[in-house]
Amino acid sequence: MATPEGYDPAVWRRMSEELALPGIHIPEEYGGAGFGAVELGIVMEEMGRALLCAPYFSTAVLAANAIMNAGTDADKSALLPDIANGARLATLAITEPDGSWDPASIKVVATPDADGYRLDGVKSFVVDGHIANLLIVAARMPGTAGLQGLALFAVDANARGVERRLLESMDPTRKIARIDFRGAHAKLLGSLDTGATPILRTLDQAAIALANEMVGGAQTMLDSAVSYSKLRVQFGRPIGSFQALKHKLADMLLEVELAKSAAYYAAQAAAVDDPEWPALASLAKAAASETYLHSAAECIQIHGGIGFTWDNDTHLWFKRAKSSELFLGQPSYHRELLMQRWGV
Amino acid sequence: MSNVTEAEVRAEVRQWLSDNWNPDMPLVEWRRKLADSGWGMPQWPREWYGRGLSHPLARVVEEEFANVGAVRAANSGVRLLAAATLLEHGTDQQKKKFLRRILTGEDNWCQFFSEPGSGSDLAGATTRADLQGDFWIVNGQKVWSTSAHHADYGLLLARTDWDAPKHEGLSYFIIEVKQPGVDVHPLRQMNGHASFNQVFFTDAKIPQENLVGRVNEGWKVAMTTLMHERRGADGLPPPRNRETRTGRIHAEERAEAEKANEPYKWYPQRAGRVDLIIERAKETGANKDPYIRQEIAKLMILAKSAEWTARRARAAQQQGRPQGPEGSLGKLAASHVARGCSRVHTMITGTEAMLTGSESPREGIIAEILVSVPAVSIAGGTDEIQRNIIAERVLELPKEPRFDTGPFRNVRRN
Ligand SMILES: Cc1cc2nc3c(=O)[nH]c(=O)nc-3n(C[C@H](O)[C@H](O)[C@H](O)COP(=O)(O)OP(=O)(O)OC[C@H]3O[C@@H](n4cnc5c(N)ncnc54)[C@H](O)[C@@H]3O)c2cc1C
Numbered sequence: 001m002a003t004p005e006g007y008d009p010a011v012w013r014r015m016s017e018e019l020a021l022p023g024i025h026i027p028e029e030y031g032g033a034g035f036g037a038v039e040l041g042i043v044m045e046e047m048g049r050a051l052l053c054a055p056y057f058s059t060a061v062l063a064a065n066a067i068m069n070a071g072t073d074a075d076k077s078a079l080l081p082d083i084a085n086g087a088r089l090a091t092l093a094i095t096e097p098d099g100s101w102d103p104a105s106i107k108v109v110a111t112p113d114a115d116g117y118r119l120d121g122v123k124s125f126v127v128d129g130h131i132a133n134l135l136i137v138a139a140r141m142p143g144t145a146g147l148q149g150l151a152l153f154a155v156d157a158n159a160r161g162v163e164r165r166l167l168e169s170m171d172p173t174r175k176i177a178r179i180d181f182r183g184a185h186a187k188l189l190g191s192l193d194t195g196a197t198p199i200l201r202t203l204d205q206a207a208i209a210l211a212n213e214m215v216g217g218a219q220t221m222l223d224s225a226v227s228y229s230k231l232r233v234q235f236g237r238p239i240g241s242f243q244a245l246k247h248k249l250a251d252m253l254l255e256v257e258l259a260k261s262a263a264y265y266a267a268q269a270a271a272v273d274d275p276e277w278p279a280l281a282s283l284a285k286a287a288a289s290e291t292y293l294h295s296a297a298e299c300i301q302i303h304g305g306i307g308f309t310w311d312n313d314t315h316l317w318f319k320r321a322k323s324s325e326l327f328l329g330q331p332s333y334h335r336e337l338l339m340q341r342w343g344v
Numbered sequence: 345m346s347n348v349t350e351a352e353v354r355a356e357v358r359q360w361l362s363d364n365w366n367p368d369m370p371l372v373e374w375r376r377k378l379a380d381s382g383w384g385m386p387q388w389p390r391e392w393y394g395r396g397l398s399h400p401l402a403r404v405v406e407e408e409f410a411n412v413g414a415v416r417a418a419n420s421g422v423r424l425l426a427a428a429t430l431l432e433h434g435t436d437q438q439k440k441k442f443l444r445r446i447l448t449g450e451d452n453w454c455q456f457f458s459e460p461g462s463g464s465d466l467a468g469a470t471t472r473a474d475l476q477g478d479f480w481i482v483n484g485q486k487v488w489s490t491s492a493h494h495a496d497y498g499l500l501l502a503r504t505d506w507d508a509p510k511h512e513g514l515s516y517f518i519i520e521v522k523q524p525g526v527d528v529h530p531l532r533q534m535n536g537h538a539s540f541n542q543v544f545f546t547d548a549k550i551p552q553e554n555l556v557g558r559v560n561e562g563w564k565v566a567m568t569t570l571m572h573e574r575r576g577a578d579g580l581p582p583p584r585n586r587e588t589r590t591g592r593i594h595a596e597e598r599a600e601a602e603k604a605n606e607p608y609k610w611y612p613q614r615a616g617r618v619d620l621i622i623e624r625a626k627e628t629g630a631n632k633d634p635y636i637r638q639e640i641a642k643l644m645i646l647a648k649s650a651e652w653t654a655r656r657a658r659a660a661q662q663q664g665r666p667q668g669p670e671g672s673l674g675k676l677a678a679s680h681v682a683r684g685c686s687r688v689h690t691m692i693t694g695t696e697a698m699l700t701g702s703e704s705p706r707e708g709i710i711a712e713i714l715v716s717v718p719a720v721s722i723a724g725g726t727d728e729i730q731r732n733i734i735a736e737r738v739l740e741l742p743k744e745p746r747f748d749t750g751p752f753r754n755v756r757r758n
Contacts, residue, residue: 241742246731246739247728254677257673260653262649264652339631
């Protein structure tokens with residue numbers, strides 16, 4: 001976290017080589033373990049619980065899913081095995097400087113040329129965009145608008161015409177970059193006829209995975225608040241014996257359990273391709289976002305002054321909660337999506 | 345638990361239903377068959393009117409019953425709380441005497457726990473039971489006793505030792521309600537219904553064999569009842585479609601339900617009617633208001649998450665964990681859902697939500713929701729008490745200082 005890269009390459013190697021985590025949901029034919037959304041959710045929950053700083057969300061969740069959703073067999077064979085074995089760090093670039101998560105507002109243009117496409121425009125809020133070797137970029141055909149003409153492209157992050165800049169941001173545990181494309185060479189993933197579907201699918205899968213990560217983090221905040229309340233003494237008794245704190249903690253437990261149920265249920269629905277799963281992705285994302293941030297804020301409150309200090313780690317969870325709340329769209333955005341997806 | 349498969353259970357229950365189900369049979373006769381065959385409560389133990397099936401397999405049985413429209417064992421009111429308590433703490437004689445008639449619907453039950461001086465603090469009960477000869481003689485007053493006016497038996501918590509600390513001087517009894525020493529007076533609620541009662545006991549008699557558990561160990565037995573009650577608060581059984589079916593048994597069941605369910609007819613409204621939210625938003629046009637859309641989404645997220653949490657808890661129980669204090673989480677969630685519904689129904693319906701008469705939206709249902717929801721966070725243990733339980737028993741936070749230790753005689757009370 002403290003390095004500019006934002007992760008420990010030795011830990012990443014062990015996660016990849018000993019535990020094969022980056023490919024947990026990648027089919028075996030592409031070098032993965034062949035599991036699905038539920039298992040990915042379990043891994044994310046544990047990472048959230050530990051506040052792991054690693055390019056897992058960017059590489060395994062965002063980029064790998066994007067490739068699986070959009071790519072041809074040849075694309076997958078070319079790109080996924082190195083993701084599954086941890087050799088290739090990758091990420092997905094969707095959002096632009098306006099911060100919108102609606103793919104309809106994408107402005108980066110992909111212009112066909114002799115050996116593929118050229119990309120022009122700016123992406124921002126790209127998780128691990130400063131360290132990824134492979135960028136999966138959402139862009140549109142010239143002259144198109146809305147959800148028409150969108151596609152995903154693979155871009156070598158070190159190619160000419162790609163300029164990356166680490167953004168100064170509040171959450172040091174998950175770093176984000178701005179990427180300028182000036183005629184960068186890009187390869188289309190899959191075909192142009194699929195439209196925005198692979199992009200939307202990737203975003204929904206990411207929302208479910210992130211929701212699972214967030215409920216793991218929220219559980220840590222609850223555990224930390226509970227154990228501190230048993231230790232800290234004021235007025236001659238442990239602060240956890242004061243009813244105001246008991247009730248706060250009971251409410252936190254309920255909230256965390258509710259958000260967990262939503263995150264697990266959405267992952268299960270996605271795993272079996274229940275037609276409702278995109279709606280449930282929005283439901284789980286909204287629930288987990290509110291819960292994580294609230295648990296982190298209450299955890300700080302229950303720690304008192306020490307909770308507001310830099311040396312106490314709680315602020316790191318709080319910051320991850322805040323960035324996760326905004327990443328992929330804030331709760332109000334997902335509540336509106338949920339209503340639309342339910343046909344209300 | 346037996347090692348049968350879903351297909352085996354399905355085949356067996358189908359066969360049994362095709363051999364036995366007859367809509368022209370008298371209701372009680374049919375329910376006796378259900379009790380004796382174990383198909384009425386398939387999740388109960390084999391030796392006590394069940395078949396020892398897991399919950400998922402019991403659901404299979406329910407599906408098969410629904411497919412042919414067969415009437416189920418009686419399940420209204422607190423009869424199943426009584427049954428759960430007896431299955432855990434009752435003597436064989438008590439199980440034999442009461443369980444079958446609970447399932448046939450021949451006996452109705454109520455709960456005599458709360459008193460004017462002790463509600464949240466149930467263990468502070470001052471209704472007394474004194475042993476004289478072969479009978480316990482009961483004197484005192486209970487209150488908020490739902491359905492006591494229909495009940496044959498009551499689950500009674502009474503003090504049997506005044507010198508012991510308060511939790512150690514209580515005993516748990518089954519009391520016959522229809523006897524000279526028991527006076528039942530209905531109380532009207534803020535929503536106009538009168539489903540609960542105040543009940544006076546004057547030298548009422550309980551035969552010795554109706555003591556449940558041991559003398560002065562009634563608190564433990566009451567906890568079993570309460571944990572099942574809180575657990576049940578996370579969802580009512582869906583209303584069954586009885587209206588259209590013909591046959592003597594269905595007519596009798598409708599008549600029974602009308603009487604037995606009378607005190608509970610507003611209960612769906614007290615839970616908030618989350619099922620009506622989206623329908624109402626569409627029919628009123630409130631679904632076009634972006635603010636209300638947000639509020640609907642918040643509520644539906646809460647309600648869905650609560651439903652899935654209840655399912656997780658049930659799944660955990662099926663893996664052998666006993667009914668524990670986690671039931672309080674479901675009860676607390678149900679309160680949040682109900683209050684949320686009350687708020688959002690108001691937003692959706694607007695000014696008309698005030699109306700109660702024939703001109704009101706949905707024949708007064710919306711207004712009835714608004715004046716019934718306050719019961720959810722009180723009945724069966726208040727929200728505050730659920731939070732205490734979660735904090736102390738689930739999160740294991742330190743207890744608060746107590747002022748009610750020592751002989752109960754000396755404890756301050758109302
Ligand atoms: C619709 C309905 C049906 C009912 N049916 C039955 C029934 O069939 N049988 C039966 O026995 N009872 C029944 N009850 C009674 C119900 O269980 C009690 O009303 C409830 O437990 C609260 O007790 P109380 O009314 O004495 O309030 P009190 O206990 O006096 O509570 C008053 C307030 O003080 C708060 N409070 C009390 N103790 C604490 C504490 N330690 N910490 C924080 N706050 C506290 C409570 O939360 C509440 O807000 C029913 C109630 C209702 C509303």
